[in-house]
Amino acid sequence: MAPHRLGPAILLMLLALTGCAATDGGQGGIASAFAPFAQKGAAEAGPITLPDGVEWVETVTDTQKGIVIPYSKYRLDNGLTIILHEDHSDPLVHVDVTYHVGSARERPGRSGFAHFFEHMMFQGSVNVADEEHFKIVSEAGGTLNGTTNADRTNYYQTVPANQLEKMLWLESDRMGYLLPAVTRQKFEVQRATVKNERAQRYDNAPYGLVGERVGEAFYPADHPYHWPVIGYTEDLNEATLADLQHFFLRWYGPNNAVLTIGGDLDPEQTLAWVKKYFGGIPRGPKVQTVAPEPIALDQDRYITLDDDVALPLIYIAMPTVHARHPDEPALDVLASILGDGRTSLFYKNLVRDGLAVQAETGHPCRELACQFTLYALPNPAAGVSLADLEQRIRASFDEFEERGVLPDDLARVKAQIRSRLIFGLESVSGKVSQLAFFETFAGTPNYIAQELARYEAVTEEDVMAAYRRYLKDQSAVILSVLPEGQDIAPASAANWQRPAPPQASAPTASLDYRAPVDDFDRRKAPPASQSVSVIPPMIWRDSLDNGIPVIGAINDEVPTTALTLRLNVGQLDEPLTKLGLAALTASMLNESTEGSSNEALSNRLDKLGSQISVSSGNRYSSLTVRSLTENLDETLDIAWERLFTPGFDEADFERVKSQTIEGIRAAKKDPSSVADQVFSLTLYGQDNAFSWSDAGLEETVASLTLDDVRAFYAEFYRAGAASVAVVSDLPRGEVMALLSPLEDWQGDRPPPTPMAAFPRLETGKIYLVDKPGATQSEIRIGRRAMPFDATGRYYRAGLVNYPLGGAFNSRINLNLREDKGYTYGARTGFSGEREFGRFVARAGVRTDVTGPSIREFLDEIHLYADQGPTAEEVSFTRQAIGQSTARDYETPRQKLGFLSLLQTYDLKPSFVEAQKRILDTLTEAEADQLATDLFSEEVTIVVVGDREAIADQLSVFEREIVLLDENGRRVDEGS
Known part of the structure; x- marks a missing residue:
């Protein structure tokens, strides 16, 4: 935790809610501030032979003025848009498939489908077995994920360059062949997983429901942004397999998707693969352009939320425009002046003066509508109320109107946008994400110049005009978050109540599955091409x-x-x-x-x-x-x-x-x-x-x-x-x-402070911290372990742990998440420093399965200690970890991490070669012996959850249950 800030539970959530003073693409800037910027490592596309059915649209090179991400754009007969970006600086590729569908395309009463479907897309397709998608990408040395927001869903992988064809096979198979492989069991497991995710990130997290409550009060019940992206639990419970199938058929056609590939690729070969794997997928229903739906509020809407938090919060949201509206840049600058950083009025009037411990503004924009958001958390030492903070916020508006826009205000925002844009080009994934975003929402990947021009044109007069039009004397949603059990008044009495949830409407039309037509055998996964050569930085x-x-x-x-x-x-x-x-x-x-x-x-x-x-x-x-x-x-x-x-x-x-x-x-x-x-x-x-x-x-x-x-x-x-x-x-x-x-600079470092002896590990106990009403239980199971060693037992422990709980498709995660639906994710791992280390198994699980989850953890660990990994798991580990090194040194931050590792442990760069030898020669017998040695020791158990709800579940372990407080001190039950 950064000590000059609030804890991550507050800060990360609030940053996500407020956004930043930029567009929803996270980019912007001033064109005149840019010198021509030719990105090194990028190759200029030459003439290539196009496969039948592939149409060339345009090519943009780095010879243009300003910052440019070079690319070539193509389109298949079925409507799939393809964007290729060559960058041969690292032996890897990034593949992104963005579908122009998010929670805003859902029907009232059926919220959460876009996100639910993101989960379903990883559950295998006709030619990819259940739970194989993660395994295939991991074994290829890659990393993958998917994200959903209100306006789009994307799926992406970063892999060694020799794995590109296999990634295209995977992505095309789930685009064309997902539905026939969807089963009732997969549907129910992922429904449980999504509900676990909601419990962990929203219901059981401090301030986790702020965005949901504000959205409900801000937007009408039938507005696409009224409901949260994660969806309501009630809607998830009512969802049917038929609903899910209809959602896929309506929105997951190639004509509603952008396939963006960047990295160490051959354009001609890549297009041939794209045509082979995606060309036979039929076009989906026509997708209409979505019209913006900005809203207006007729009066201030005060709402309250009781939450298990340490500090109250006032959160204000005001309607503005929509993404790429002419006034958006001026509003972004206004947000920066009012509440972005230490130069802002909010910092001066609330934080520096000691009235608030944190106060910020933002202007998060989405496709249909934007919000101007402001929040503050009062400093208890100042004795101010939420009503006092609201008055100070409104006084800051008045001060801004009198102060006006200073020259430095524009200079700051423009410089920050410029640097943020350049930093975004440090990774191939950053460049691909930028190209995919602008193609999806602006209709062209080459929108950066226009984006820069929009910000270049902002004047002091524009910012003042935006303030007067959208903020001055305008109505807002004002949320007061009140700590449970404390006598704290809201900013004002609530004058708005949550409406009854809308009834689910029927789909507009029935849709039939459109089977692809292929001229090859999809059942065979394509092999990797020649292995890539990975060289640590000089x-x-x-x-x-x-x-x-x-x-x-x-x-x-x-x-x-x-x-x-x-x-x-x-x-x-x-x-x-x-x-x-x-x-x-x-x-x-x-x-x-x-x-x-x-x-x-x-x-x-x-x-x-x-x-x-x-x-x-x-x-x-x-x-x-x-x-x-x-x-x-x-x-x-x-x-x-x-x-x-x-x-x-x-x-x-x-x-x-x-x-x-x-x-x-x-x-x-x-x-x-x-x-x-x-x-x-x-x-x-x-x-x-x-x-x-x-x-x-x-x-x-x-x-x-x-x-x-x-x-x-x-x-x-x-x-x-x-x-x-x-x-x-x-x-x-x-x-x-x-x-x-x-x-x-001078001076020697004083001698290091000696450590105290470690306590005897109490393995016959369960340490329980009571969190009444918690919807999930946090479980930690483990023990002390060996300190860090780059090429010794510590490194080997990490290898042997990988199939147990280190990978997504590890035994423990597949068991607790994919098979049983107990959790959003479960992991095990070793971590170490110079003198000490630890082994920990961890998960946040549903309250009603706390005991069974602990039992599954213990059983899996004991079984692994007894039998060790299989030959297949050892091979998987060698492949996955061995090939993943292609991703290790791409960005300056990754290189800096490598240098810091060398410094911290007095290592020579040759340790990388030593690790490779250890990995390549790891045998099943060696792994089996290591598993016995590493996982046979007794463990201690810590649980944070609702004692009343889980006490009976914990009693079956015949371990003494020791009640602790949040500082690990014993609680006297009689007090």
């Missing part, structure tokens, strides 16, 4: 005059730089009475400096489009930098200012400390976070600082002073504890010159 090593080691790698595909300055100081160096001190110190380095306010620093960074952050973990504190290389020198100036001259301002300290405490309180409301914390304490004991959350405990953070932070900084932030890793398109010499300001 690295260089150097050191500064004061001894700070530097490790680097060149990445010249995009003009960006990623850098980490890491200090060997973290939570391990905290006294138990000052838990959270390392994280709080790191957070203070994100605040003002001796010479600049944090608002001034943020303004400078935003105008550069750069990112700098300081964070702390168990062993290390890190200053990370992400910058366009052209702005690197100015960005590093700010980084060094933060590092060497922190202001340690008292007002900053009190605000950050208050935010940290509220984040700790929020984490206690998140069952998954609680389970992780308590499990760590059972393994390593309460006398080791690293057993606790990096943020610390509420009482220890409350006792910290600014003098504690100053002393910790002075003692540990020294050159002798520092190292640097950098990935850039700059050569070594230029990088070292930019790092020269670090050479004046």
Whole structure:
């Protein structure tokens, strides 16, 4: 958890709700700010021979002005649109199939079908056996997933380049041959899985129902955005197999899809494969263009939601326009001015003044309608009510009207959009996603120039006009989230009630299955072509005059730089009475400096489009930098200012400390976070600082002073504890010159803090944290294990665990998720540091199957220890992990992670070759012996759930049930 923020349960959910000050494509910018940008690694398409039935539409090359993703666009006779992007910089390809259908295409009373169908598309088709899709992609060394939103559903895989034909076979088989393979059993299992997902991400998550409640009040009952993408449980319960089949036949035709492929490909061969596998799939019903459906509110609608949260929340939503409306860019700029970051009015008026621990705005846009969203979480120390916050928000509107738009406002937004766009080109998946998005929603992949022009045209007058038209004196939905059991008033009494759910209407017309016509045998999966060659990045090593080691790698595909300055100081160096001190110190380095306010620093960074952050973990504190290389020198100036001259301002300290405490309180409301914390304490004991959350405990953070932070900084932030890793398109010499300001830094690192002895593992107990009313139980089962070792027992343990619980199609996930429908996902795995490690099996499961889920976990682990993996599982592991290395070094962040690994464990790059030898020579006998050694040991069990609902289920294990609180301390049942 970032200690200067609220916990992830709050932050991630709210970010998803508010979006960012950009279009729903996540891109935008200013055309005049771009120099011609030819992306290295991209190949210009030459003339090729097209297969029959494939029509060329257009080719866009990187010789055009501005930022361009080169591509060629084609279309099949059945309406399938194909986009190819060549990039030979890495031996991999990314395949994306986007269907222009999301929850907005559902019928009232039948919500959740688009998302439900996303799940069904992974359950096999006529020529791909049940549960084989994930196995095939994993064994090919790939990664895959699917996503659904209100407007589209997409499926994607990133695989080694030699697996492309197989991916096209897979995607085409489920496009053309899914329905005949759908069975009642598959339908019911995935219905249960989707309900588990809803319980985990919405019903059982703090603030998880905010978006659902706001959408219901914001949109009329028959509006396509009225219901949540996940759907209502009642609608999922009422869904029939016939409903599902109709949804597929209506929307999943090739004429409603875009197939985008990018990476190390041969265009002529790729088109031949596309024609072979997709050409025989019949066209679906005609899909009409969807007209925008913006809405208007006749009065403010106040609603309330009681939730198991630590802090109340006020959330305001106001109707605006729709995606790609002429006023959208101006509204995005307005959102940035009002509530995006430390330069915003919301930050100044609510967060900096201590009234709120967090306050932001956004303008998330979708195909049919957009919202202007604002939220704030009050600071309990300030004693303000939600009504007070609403008044302050409205006063900020008035202040903006008087203040107007400043030149820096436009400069910040434009620079951020520009850098975000370039960062998005660092991976082939990012480029493919961009092309697919614009083709689906703008009708052309080459929309970036138009998008840039839209933002280039925004003026101060446009922003003011947008404010007056869409925000000033306009009605809104105002939601108050109230913590259960606390006497807290809403912003205003509720004046709107949830309507009765609409009755399901019948499908508009019956549709028949359209069988494809092929001229080849689909039952045979195509083989992989010649194996790809994977080479880790070439690295260089150097050191500064004061001894700070530097490790680097060149990445010249995009003009960006990623850098980490890491200090060997973290939570391990905290006294138990000052838990959270390392994280709080790191957070203070994100605040003002001796010479600049944090608002001034943020303004400078935003105008550069750069990112700098300081964070702390168990062993290390890190200053990370992400910058366009052209702005690197100015960005590093700010980084060094933060590092060497922190202001340690008292007002900053009190605000950050208050935010940290509220984040700790929020984490206690998140069952998954609680389970992780308590499990760590059972393994390593309460006398080791690293057993606790990096943020610390509420009482220890409350006792910290600014003098504690100053002393910790002075003692540990020294050159002798520092190292640097950098990935850039700059050569070594230029990088070292930019790092020269670090050479004046001095000081040796103090001796490391010794660890306390670990407690005896209590394997005869179940540790239970009671969460009354929880719809799911969080389970953690495990023990202490070996520390990290790149080429020893630790690495081998990871290999042997892979078929048990490391892959999606592992024994445990197939059992609990796919076969029984108990959970949204279940995993097992080893993790380790230098001195210690752990093995953990984990899942969030339905409350009514908590006991049976634990039994399945234990039985699967014991069976694996007794019998070991099969020969097929060993072969699968060798193939999946061996070929996945093609994806390991693509982006600057991946390369930076590789460099950091070398630094952390004093490794040489040759460890990669050693791992390959171990993997290639892994035998069934060796794996069997390892399984016996690794999984025969007794385990401890932690459960976070509704005690009353699960007590009888836990009693069958004949283990003592020990009640704990969220901090792992025993609860006196008599108190």
